[in-house]
Amino acid sequence: MTKHINILMYLGIILMLGLSACNQAGVESPTASLTATTPKTTLSLATPYAQEPAAGICGSFEGEMVTVTLNPDIPDPRCSKVRPEQKLTVINQTQNTLQVSIGSFTTSLEPGTSTIIDTPFGEYLAQGVHQLQVTPCCGPELWLEAK
Numbered sequence: 001m002t003k004h005i006n007i008l009m010y011l012g013i014i015l016m017l018g019l020s021a022c023n024q025a026g027v028e029s030p031t032a033s034l035t036a037t038t039p040k041t042t043l044s045l046a047t048p049y050a051q052e053p054a055a056g057i058c059g060s061f062e063g064e065m066v067t068v069t070l071n072p073d074i075p076d077p078r079c080s081k082v083r084p085e086q087k088l089t090v091i092n093q094t095q096n097t098l099q100v101s102i103g104s105f106t107t108s109l110e111p112g113t114s115t116i117i118d119t120p121f122g123e124y125l126a127q128g129v130h131q132l133q134v135t136p137c138c139g140p141e142l143w144l145e146a147k
Contacts, residue, residue, distance in 0.1 A: 044124075045124065046104065046125050046126060046130060047128075048126055048128025048129050048144070049128075049129060049130070049131060050129040051129065052129065052143075053079045053129045053141045054141065056079075058079035058080055058081045059077040059079065060081040060082075061082070061086065064087060065086065065087055066082050066121075066142070067089045068089070068090050068091070068132060068142075069091045070091065070093060070100075070109075070134055071093050072094050072095070073138075074138060075132070075140040076140075078140050079140060080141070080143065081145055082121050082144050082145070083122075083145065084120060084121055084122025084123075085121075086120060086121055087118055087119065087120055088102070088117045088142075089115070090116075091113075091114040092110065092112065093112070094111060095111050096136070098134050099134070099135040100132065100133070100139070102117070102124075102125070102130060102131075102142070121142070127144050128143070129141050129142070129144075130142045130144065
């Protein structure tokens with residue numbers, strides 16, 4: 001019996017030494033912060049809910065940024081054609097704090113503030129129509145067209 005206890009103590013000491021060596025080698029567990037420009041998980045392409053928008057008419061933006069304004073009633077624009085290399089700016093023109101998400105990005109947006117998702121649409125959205133999810137209500141459609 002004493003022999004078994006000695007073996008267990010010996011194995012325990014080896015295990016503790018091994019774990020402390022890992023800690024001293026600078027091995028740290030990964031941490032991530034969640035912001036509008038940091039994805040919740042590894043970027044994978046979000047699946048569209050449709051291939052064509054319900055709104056019928058979609059505006060388009062020239063340049064690098066697509067800007068969406070969240071108003072108390074409806075977003076402006078209600079639908080936008082976006083290109084894979086463009087990025088998103090969201091402006092909160094309501095009196096409420098809004099939860100905004102698309103693909104693997106999410107943020108809380110205070111009244112009168114804006115946020116930028118500094119990752120091109122083509123890196124986190126699959127081709128098709130996506131909804132900018134806004135809680136409590138009413139986000140626009142973003143139609144990612146072919147490259």
